[in-house]
Amino acid sequence: MSEFLTVQGTVNFGQCGNQIGGAFWPLVLQEHGIQMQRDCSSKSQPQHIQPHGGMHEAFHSFFSSSGGISEQSFKTLVDLENAKVKARAVCIDMEDSVVARFRTGQFRHLFDDTCLLTNYPGSGNNWAEGFHTHGSEYGERILNILQRSAERCDQLHGFLCLFSLGGGTGSGLGSAVLGILEDNFPLVERYVTCVYPAGNEDVVTSPYNVVLATRELTHHASCVFPVDNKALLELCSRLKSSKDMHGVAGYIATCKPFHDMNSIVVNMLLHLTSGSRFPGNMNVDMNEIHNNMVPFPGLHYIASSISPLFFPTSGRNPAPGMPVKPDDLFSSAWSHDTQLLKVDPLGGMILGATVLGRGSISVCDMRRNIDKFQRKMRxxxxxxxxxxxxxxxxxxxxxxxxxxxxxxNTSSMSSLFKDVAQKFNKLYRRKAHIHHYLQVPGFNEEDFASSLETLHEVEEGYTKLTKIKGETVPRLQVL
Ligand SMILES: Nc1nc2c(ncn2[C@@H]2O[C@H](COP(=O)(O)OP(=O)(O)OP(=O)(O)O)[C@@H](O)[C@H]2O)c(=O)[nH]1
Ligand SMILES: [Mg+2]
Structure with missing residues (x-):
């Protein structure tokens, strides 16, 4: 059994980032068998967390305690409260409604109040407000919070940042903080899960915000695991579909879409970090993923999918119709239909791929399925x-x-950037809404052009690889 201690934390920005963060912590607790009711007995502990070597070490990844986390097992929220256990989370929003739930809700004891930062009334869906106005006003305070949180870590493994790209705070302030992290923690990786808008937008200026934030993501993130709301909506509606529900529209009308969509994102994140947190025969650390999958700087956008898809809080898992047998799990994870982003990762040239199994997947299952996969893919x-x-x-x-x-990591990612650029150009051709950006001190009109240029560079970087052919390299000659 591999024993190691890694420490990660989540840094959530804006409404979307904090709502995903809100879904994250109950599921982390569930992974550790901690009951949500304040007074339940240990008899009802889920089976999978019964004495597992390494569970205690794993607990350190996302939690800290001022008194040190002892080897006792925590069973309820009250146990955590008594041991002064805190989530390694920094939650920032320039509105206060979402983060306020962390201060007053069921998990209030889990969050360190000094790591919650809010303001009013938000960034008005304007990247420039988030990046420049709030970035300069709060940059130092945020750095202090991050430094204090980092000091509580024995071995800081990486920052896991969550935000949407469509609004102002997540995309603007979130992407500004990536630069701050890079300057102050140059050796600690910055992993970002960002949510691309669905297309039929609730935020008119989202194409600007997405392009402006993409420049920062490209220059300052170590690795980006993008998801998009269109893909997430389709996955959720498929999972919950019933006779009376008419496709995605019916699903939106009858369910709580963000709730379900966020829980899929959280499942992906928990799976992604599982190798850094739990024991296993062939553990993959987060920084190994980054090293193996990003051959060139900037081409670090990774398509993800999980199988089976499931809502952890629903009664029956996996949901009816979802794969259970190992071979089905693999083929579903590599299918176009289960991606958390609207790209076809297998349609292009693959720059790097990782497959992470959890639970009872055997080495034989892995080998057999990977051989099949590698024969088909380019x-x-x-x-x-x-x-x-x-x-x-x-x-x-x-x-x-x-x-x-x-x-x-696939050359098909170029389609995401093409789509983003098209939406941007539609607005920018008429210079619609740009005066809101231009009036923000620190923002220049050239920011639009330079961000679009970065976007094109990434798109071209991926597109070029679509056509790349093997070449015969001449033997080295000794002169
Ligand atoms: N998946 C998902 N998307 C969300 C959620 N909340 C908002 N969004 C999407 O995020 C984008 C808007 O960004 P927000 O996160 O609301 O904005 P913000 O970062 O708070 O910035 P401002 O409100 O402008 O200060 C839109 O594309 C929304 O559809 C959520 O909980 N889950
Ligand atoms: Mg907001």
Whole structure:
């Protein structure tokens, strides 16, 4: 069994980031078998968390305690409260409604009040407000919070940042903080999960915000795991579909879309970090993923999908119709239909791929399925067709016996950036809404052009690789 201690934290920005953060902590607690009711007995502990070597070490990844976390097992929220256990979370929003729930809700004792930062009334869906106005006003305070949180870590492994790109605070302030992190913690990786808008937007200026934030993501993030609301909505509506529900529209009308969509994102994040947190035969650390999957700087946008898809809080998992057998789990994870982003990762050239199994997936299951997969796919020539990182974590997600996460860095990612640029140009051609940005001190009109240029560079970087062919490299000659 591998024993290690890694420490990560989440840094949430804006409404979306904090709502995903709000969904994150109950599921982390569920993974550790901690009951949400304040007074339940240990008899009802889920089976998967019963004495598992390494569970205590795993607990340190996302939690700290001023008195140190002892080897006792926590069973309820009251146990955590008594031991002064705190989530390693920094929650920032320039509105106060979402973060206020962390101060007063069921998990109020779990959040360190000094790591919650709010203001009023938000960034008005304007990246420039978030990046420049709030970035300069709060940059130093945020750095202090991050430094204090980092000091509570024995081995800071990475920052996990969550925000949407469509609004002002997450995309603006969130992306400004990436630069602050890079300057002050140059050796600590910055992983970002960002939410791209669905397209039929509730935020008219979202194409500007997305393009402006993408420049920062490209220059200052170590690795980005983008998801988009369109793909998430379709996945949720498929999972919950019934006879009376008419597709995505019916699903939106009858369910709580963000709630479900966020829980899929959280499942992906928990799976992604599982190798850094739990024991396993072939553990993959987060920084290994980054090293193996990003061959060139900036081309660090990774498509993800999980199988089976499930809502952890629903009664029956996996949901009816979802794959259970190992081979089905793998083929579903590599299918176009289960991606958390509207790109077809297998349609292009693969720059790097990782597959992470949790639970009872065996090495044979892995090998058999990877061989099948590699025969079908096109990998960039320098990988000799087998650029596949493999990870196995022995602890399954709660309620399941096994699951598979697929991560692919693919030239198909160019389609995401093409789409983003098209939406941007539609607005920018008429210079619609730009006066809101231009009146923000620190923002210049050239920011639009330079951000679009960065976007094109990333798009071209990926597009070029679509056509790349193997070349014969002449032998080195001794002169
Ligand atoms: N998946 C998901 N998307 C969300 C959620 N909340 C908002 N969004 C999306 O995020 C985008 C808007 O960004 P917000 O996160 O609301 O904005 P913000 O970062 O708070 O910035 P301002 O409100 O402008 O200060 C839109 O595309 C929304 O559809 C959520 O909980 N989950
Ligand atoms: Mg907001």
């Amino acid at each position: 990998f960039v020539p320098w990988t000799c067709g087998n650029a596949m990182k493999i990870g196995m974590c022995s602890v399954p997600p709660p309620g399941l016996t096994s699951s598979v996460l697929s991560l692919i």
